Amino acid sequence: MKRIAIDMDEVIADFNPKMLAAFNHRFSENLHLSDLQGFTIQQLRPALKEQIEEMIGEPDFFSDLALIKDSQKVIRKLSERYEIFITTAAMEFPGSFNAKFLWLKKHFSFVSSMNIVFCGNKGILHADYLIDDNARHFIKFSGEGILYTAPHNVHLVGYRRVENWQEVAKIFLS
Amino acid sequence: MKRIAIDMDEVIADFNPKMLAAFNHRFSENLHLSDLQGFTIQQLRPALKEQIEEMIGEPDFFSDLALIKDSQKVIRKLSERYEIFITTAAMEFPGSFNAKFLWLKKHFSFVSSMNIVFCGNKGILHADYLIDDNARHFIKFSGEGILYTAPHNVHLVGYRRVENWQEVAKIFLS
Numbered sequence: 001m002k003r004i005a006i007d008m009d010e011v012i013a014d015f016n017p018k019m020l021a022a023f024n025h026r027f028s029e030n031l032h033l034s035d036l037q038g039f040t041i042q043q044l045r046p047a048l049k050e051q052i053e054e055m056i057g058e059p060d061f062f063s064d065l066a067l068i069k070d071s072q073k074v075i076r077k078l079s080e081r082y083e084i085f086i087t088t089a090a091m092e093f094p095g096s097f098n099a100k101f102l103w104l105k106k107h108f109s110f111v112s113s114m115n116i117v118f119c120g121n122k123g124i125l126h127a128d129y130l131i132d133d134n135a136r137h138f139i140k141f142s143g144e145g146i147l148y149t150a151p152h153n154v155h156l157v158g159y160r161r162v163e164n165w166q167e168v169a170k171i172f173l174s
Numbered sequence: 175m176k177r178i179a180i181d182m183d184e185v186i187a188d189f190n191p192k193m194l195a196a197f198n199h200r201f202s203e204n205l206h207l208s209d210l211q212g213f214t215i216q217q218l219r220p221a222l223k224e225q226i227e228e229m230i231g232e233p234d235f236f237s238d239l240a241l242i243k244d245s246q247k248v249i250r251k252l253s254e255r256y257e258i259f260i261t262t263a264a265m266e267f268p269g270s271f272n273a274k275f276l277w278l279k280k281h282f283s284f285v286s287s288m289n290i291v292f293c294g295n296k297g298i299l300h301a302d303y304l305i306d307d308n309a310r311h312f313i314k315f316s317g318e319g320i321l322y323t324a325p326h327n328v329h330l331v332g333y334r335r336v337e338n339w340q341e342v343a344k345i346f347l348s
Binding site for chain 1: 179264271275288289291293295297298299300301
């Protein structure tokens with residue numbers, strides 16, 4: 001059974017709407033998703049980098065993220081034919097462990113807790129595929145990286161890319 | 175550079191003394207380390223399994239574990255010649271994420287946070303060696319499992335075994 005590792009933020013958990021709302025509220029700005037094309041929020045507002053990461057690192061930040069469209073449905077189907085691991089770079093925001101774990105138990109209860117991985121360097125993962133919005137994780141990854149489109153990575157080339165979960169289904173389920 | 179994955183509890187963090195003290199206090203018993211030869215505490219007191227796991231799962235349980243002798247010194251030396259990851263099965267006790275992370279930052283600050291992994295199924299790890307006291311993790315692991323002696327595993331055969339960190343040093347540093 002082939003093994004697929006799947007990232008969390010911006011792949012199954014819709015990070016940006018919550019982040020933009022919280023950012024605009026806290027810093028009295030009015031940024032939209034369209035402003036993030038090609039950038040992370042930290043790259044767009046480098047002077048606020050530390051405060052932004054503090055905001056994202058707050059214990060409950062990740063608890064009420066919405067689901068990325070179709071992720072639940074497609075991953076449920078994938079889990080019948082592949083070994084699925086959710087692999088999230090939680091070590092960058094250690095305050096978020098509990099919120100991330102509870103979010104996964106709520107929305108992806110069909111993925112065993114034993115198949116949840118909190119890591120930093122994804123080179124440690126032994127899987128055939130890694131679906132992730134951060135291409136830096138593909139550099140040391142031993143399988144094939146599949147880039148899930150997110151605003152910050154739209155200009156990146158050199159990887160197989162999927163725009164949404166229907167495209168993931170086409171690759172793995174058809 | 176070869177990669178060594180190292181478990182936490184009973185390998186670098188001295189779980190049993192704290193666990194026995196807490197268990198004896200809570201359940202008015204008088205168990206000693208010698209009672210655990212060949213057993214986990216849950217196997218020895220199956221009727222209390224749920225309550226024991228509740229106790230271990232309390233948020234601060236892992237925060238004040240002592241270091242296993244020589245682990246710090248030997249891993250510091252290993253980290254000059256190997257890529258070191260600390261890989262702990264934290265998903266069994268999700269309440270313990272923060273305490274485990276802070277313990278590692280305190281005692282193993284020379285291991286990057288990016289090289290800390292919280293997982294359940296260690297088959298997901300891509301490493302050359304896994305030093306662990308639980309042989310069940312070796313079954314799906316793609317590298318070589320090295321069994322670190324702990325009371326519960328003393329009767330187990332079939333794996334390369336190390337009794338202490340000096341023996342680990344002999345294998346990897348001589």
